[in-house]
Amino acid sequence: MASTLQLNLDGFEYDDLYRASQLPLLDARFDAWLAGRDGALRARYRDYRNGGESVGPDESSLLIAVAYELEDFLVGAFGVGESRDGLRAAQERDAVVHAFKREFVKRRIRKQRKQPARDFAELDPLIPSRPNADHEWSVARFWVDASEAGNAAQLALLEEWLHAACHSDAGRAATSGWVSLALPQATNYFKLVPIVAVPGEDAGRVEGAAAPRRRDGFDLTDGRPGLRETMNQVHYCVYCHDHSGDVCSHGFPAKEGEGFRANPLDVSLSGCPLEERISEAHTLKRDGYTLGALAMIMLDNPLLPATGHRICNDCMKSCIYQKQDPVNIPEIETRILTDVLEWRWGFELYFTLTQWNPLNRARPYRLPYNGRNTLCVGAGPAGFNLAHHLLQEGFGVVIVDGLKIEPLPSELFDASGRPTQPVEDVTDLYQPLDARTNSGFGGVAEYGITVRWDKNF
Ligand code: SF4
Structure with a gap:
């Protein structure tokens, strides 16, 4: 059966998305909607659209505020509240895992020095698994409940468990892949690819430490990160746009003179070639506004399906974290794109933003054919x-x-x-x-x- 898409927009139909002459009407509908939601924001936005000066953190905060509204507007227009709310609920449900990492693991893992009295096999069953939840989530929930109840005995048990999980073979095996226990590692620029000596070779030949991945056909060979892994990266970001420190976007300025700093491999830290608003997009994703985050990315990088995961990592190289693992920005970008694409009408939402993006004041909508x-x-x-x-x-x-x-x-x-x-x-x-x-x-x-x-x- 043919799909039909009825937009909840007065006088603007789905077919109009393909008519450049109609796109100003969509822009006007958003403007009127914004005026009804927040008159002060709309006034600031109109001034910005009309060329008012706004740079750095001021511009970022205005664009983020408009992106929140843009998401709500598009969700209403396309009737995709269920898709948006489902993703948001999954993100919110997992928030305990990231809070557990931030508030407990990072603080306690360095504190405890003495060996736990009990081993991991004895400790782990004391932290019950919850129905319909993986064990990482269950452990995080155990921490929330113990903290809220002020249960010192349970928190002490959890600290003992944490030490056993991180410092024993059995614990590491059982918690392998847990984002809550994965802490950033120091970067050794001269050992970026782990290598080992080839056994039985006298000539000193080396090979990659990881088992080789055999290519068989043309399918993707690396799996996409899950929502939890992606949100782990989002929460690792420190959202540097609020003090114009988002060097991932604009490059790491040289200490003296003009130009950019270089890393120990003499790679210039010039940041994203498109100056994509990475920190702003991460902020929106953190807050559950994935479509708003997509619009923010598309302001500078409308064809992001051609970038993202494993295509370009100039942004990562320039991340503020130069001495430890950088934020995996391309991974986040690809996840934001695929999250929206997987919504009902996700493709159409992406397409709409290629035709009309009110965050882009230089070219908010496609112009009609100019005869050339x-x-x-x-x-x-x-x-x-x-x-x-x-x-x-x-x-x-x-x-x-x-x-x-x-x-x-x-x-x-x-x-x-x-x-x-x-x-x-x-x-x-x-x-x-x-x-x-x-x-x-x-x-x-x-x-x-x-x-x-x-x-x-
Ligand atoms: S990705 Fe790195 S440089 Fe960019 S905003 Fe986040 S922490 Fe800062």
Whole structure:
């Protein structure tokens, strides 16, 4: 049965998203909605949109405040409250794990020195597992309950358990992969890849310490991090935008003179090439505003499906944490994207933000065709990004590539590249990467091996 998407917007229909001439109407609907929600914020925002000066932390706080509202507006327009609330509830439920790490593990793990009297096998059963919960969550909940009850005996038991979990083979094995017990490690720039001597070699040859991952076919070889792992990274971030210290976005300034600092490997710490508002996006994700976070990222990086996890990590290299593990920013970015894509109408929400993003005052919506055509040679990441920005400015674009590119499947997209019907479930577009033929893009976006990029994007 064909999907229909009825937008809850007065006078603006789904088809209008594809009509540049109609996009100002969507912008006006948001403006009116914002005025009804918060007149003072709307006044600040109008001034900003009209070119009012706003930089650094002031601009960040305004954009974050508007992004909260934008998420609520879009959730209402697309009727996706259930999807949003489901994700938010999962995030909130897991908050105990991150609080346990922050308030208990980090403080107690360094404090306790003496060996626990009991071993892990004896201690672990004393912390009961909860129904419908993994043991990490159960332990965190045990801490919440003991703290709230002021139960010193239970907190002492938990401290003993913590020591046994972190300092015994049995404890480490049982808690392997727990984010609450994983603390940042010091960075050794000259041993970034762990290596070991090849056994029986006199010549001093070395090899990677980890077992090699064998590539068999073209499927993704690294799993996506889960919500808990991603939120662990979000909570590790210290949200540096509030004092213009977000060097992941803008680069690490040199101590003297102009330019950027270099790390011990002489890599220039220039930050994100797009100056993506990373800290602001992390703040929104922390607060449960995942769609707002996506809009914040798309302000500077509208084609983020082509970046993110394992594509580029210039931001990570420039993170404020230079002596220990940096925040895994690309991992967070990809999770924000996939979280929204997995919502009902998630693809359409993403598409909408490519056409209209009120956080972007320089180009809030796509302009109508301006009568001038351009030829873009190369349809890899640089080419299709350029094509996108030319289209936003109203140019006609023809794009060519040396690779033979098949048209997108006709049952899903018509000759203009427009979906034949709204996409309710993005997984309807997904294909096994092993079986997929080249379609839609060129360059490294197609011939690059899939460990680096999920071509279903
Ligand atoms: S990612 Fe690093 S540099 Fe960027 S805001 Fe977070 S802690 Fe600061």
